[in-house]
Amino acid sequence: MNPLFDELQRHLETTTNQSNRKKISEDPWRLTYHVMPPVGWLNDPNGVCQFNGTYHLYYQYSPTDPNGGLKYWGHATSEDLVTFTDHGIALYPDQSYDLHGVYSGSAFIKDDLIHFFYTGNVKHLGNHDYITSGREQNTIHAVSRDGGKTIEKQEVIIHSSDYPQSFSNHVRDPKVTQIGETYYLILGARDRKDQGQILVYESNDLNQWSYVGVFAGPIAGLGYMWECPDFFNVNGSDILLMSPQGLQPENYRFQNVYQAGYLMGQADWNEVKFNPTTAFDELDRGFDFYAPQTFEDEQGRRILWAWMGLPDEDGRITNPTIDRGWQHAMTLPRELVVEKGKLYQRPLPDYKKLRHNEVELSLSIDGNRQVDELHGEVFEMIVNVDRMGAELNIHLRQDTIIQYNQQEQLLTLSLGSSGYGRKKRSVKLDKLENIQIFSDTSSLEFFVNDGEHVFTTRLYPESEQDRIAFSGEAVINVKKWGIKKA
Numbered sequence: 393m394n395p396l397f398d399e400l401q402r403h404l405e406t407t408t409n410q411s412n413r414k415k416i417s418e419d420p421w422r423l424t425y426h427v428m429p430p431v432g433w434l435n436d437p438n439g440v441c442q443f444n445g446t447y448h449l450y451y452q453y454s455p456t457d458p459n460g461g462l463k464y465w466g467h468a469t470s471e472d473l474v475t476f477t478d479h480g481i482a483l484y485p486d487q488s489y490d491l492h493g494v495y496s497g498s499a500f501i502k503d504d505l506i507h508f509f510y511t512g513n514v515k516h517l518g519n520h521d522y523i524t525s526g527r528e529q530n531t532i533h534a535v536s537r538d539g540g541k542t543i544e545k546q547e548v549i550i551h552s553s554d555y556p557q558s559f560s561n562h563v564r565d566p567k568v569t570q571i572g573e574t575y576y577l578i579l580g581a582r583d584r585k586d587q588g589q590i591l592v593y594e595s596n597d598l599n600q601w602s603y604v605g606v607f608a609g610p611i612a613g614l615g616y617m618w619e620c621p622d623f624f625n626v627n628g629s630d631i632l633l634m635s636p637q638g639l640q641p642e643n644y645r646f647q648n649v650y651q652a653g654y655l656m657g658q659a660d661w662n663e664v665k666f667n668p669t670t671a672f673d674e675l676d677r678g679f680d681f682y683a684p685q686t687f688e689d690e691q692g693r694r695i696l697w698a699w700m701g702l703p704d705e706d707g708r709i710t711n712p713t714i715d716r717g718w719q720h721a722m723t724l725p726r727e728l729v730v731e732k733g734k735l736y737q738r739p740l741p742d743y744k745k746l747r748h749n750e751v752e753l754s755l756s757i758d759g760n761r762q763v764d765e766l767h768g769e770v771f772e773m774i775v776n777v778d779r780m781g782a783e784l785n786i787h788l789r790q791d792t793i794i795q796y797n798q799q800e801q802l803l804t805l806s807l808g809s810s811g812y813g814r815k816k817r818s819v820k821l822d823k824l825e826n827i828q829i830f831s832d833t834s835s836l837e838f839f840v841n842d843g844e845h846v847f848t849t850r851l852y853p854e855s856e857q858d859r860i861a862f863s864g865e866a867v868i869n870v871k872k873w874g875i876k877k878a
């Protein structure tokens with residue numbers, strides 16, 4: 393790194409930290425068991441991996457601006473996937489090929505080294521639309537020789553000018569996978585006809601890469617750009633994740649500004665093509681979920697993290713923490729499993745160690761009476777439905793309601809003013825069996841029917857809004873724990 397630049401960056405970082413850290417640490421909306429930016433802005437998870445026991449979560453980070461500005465990589469580590477230590481900035485935008493942002497990328501472990509592949513964003517001065525001209529998105533290789541602490545940039549492995557001519561300037565977010573002796577690198581892309589696609593390159597040594605073709609797409613109706621692709625196999629099923637932009641809302645689906653979801657299918661490694669056997673489906677039904685990335689941990693679990701936020705909300709949905717010097721967080725890590733041909737997302741049992749003060753209740757809810765003997769702001773709760781009447785409402789915090797309506801077969805999350813623009817999200821559901829809820833100071837994640845659906849949202853209740861109540865008609869069993877600070 394250029395020493396002058398280094399000094400300037402460190403100066404910037406310390407001054408931002410000093411002026412903001414106190415204000416931020418006093419914010420009651422700081423989360424207690426989720427990864428957050430120490431100051432400023434966070435977006436996508438990057439370079440997620442487990443190396444010699446230690447879990448690494450890098451993230452898109454703008455330390456100087458809670459509204460998101462120049463992107464760095466921040467870095468957090470954990471020994472147990474529950475308690476994380478933040479290590480500040482791991483990658484700076486300090487080279488001519490990544491000057492306007494070290495954008496998203498991934499990790500790949502080989503021979504005791506962590507290799508990183510990321511996008512270097514460069515914007516040229518001039519009269520450009522930055523879609524078809526004026527932007528470089530280079531694919532860069534970097535390595536860590538000290539177990540993830542420091543990252544050394546190696547070289548640009550695919551220059552922006554080398555992407556196929558039929559593609560726009562938007563080609564980014566490399567993810568690497570190994571099939572046999574061959575490494576494949578996939579990139580999310582927008583073609584010149586404004587269709588999302590995924591490109592694939594191959595290599596025998598992680599250094600020299602050659603273009604193979606289009607791995608997936610375009611798919612009619614599936615948007616103009618596919619960000620953050622990820623490919624993996626779980627329990628024998630090939631899965632392709634991506635974050636497409638430009639989908640039209642459809643009934644209860646695709647309600648957020650951008651989507652994040654998956655296709656199941658089979659990769660054909662002779663043709664190097666992913667053949668989907670399912671339609672695109674969202675991974676999460678809530679308001680705040682984007683750019684997920686997965687890795688396989690040393691126990692062989694396929695774990696997913698996502699940004700608990702979205703870009704380009706344009707004021708429709710806001711986060712009042714901006715005024716307090718920070719914005720956004722990561723979701724809880726989740727395990728992905730495929731059972732009977734269906735993808736499930738499950739909270740990690742690792743988080744059970746934060747449970748305390750268990751309470752168990754069997755409740756018969758009928759009509760008008762609201763049962764409200766429980767309280768909690770930061771808690772986990774499992775609701776098992778023994779018998780379902782017309783509807784069940786779970787009232788949480790200030791104005792959050794999770795409702796299952798039996799006749800409409802609809803599960804709905806609704807928020808009032810604590811949602812800061814977040815109002816209603818629903819999913820069709822034949823039968824409600826159980827809900828596992830993770831509530832933090834300013835977030836809510838819940839897993840429906842053992843992870844068949846998940847809803848993730850930020851919410852900003854006023855202080856001491858700790859209501860937990862039930863109404864409707866149902867017989868339920870409730871287990872609730874407080875969650876200790878991670």
Ligand code: FRU
Pocket residue numbers: 435436452463495496497511564565619620682683703
């Ligand atoms: C997704 C994304 C990526 C990009 C990064 C920049 O949220 O737009 O495509 O690499 O964020 O921060």
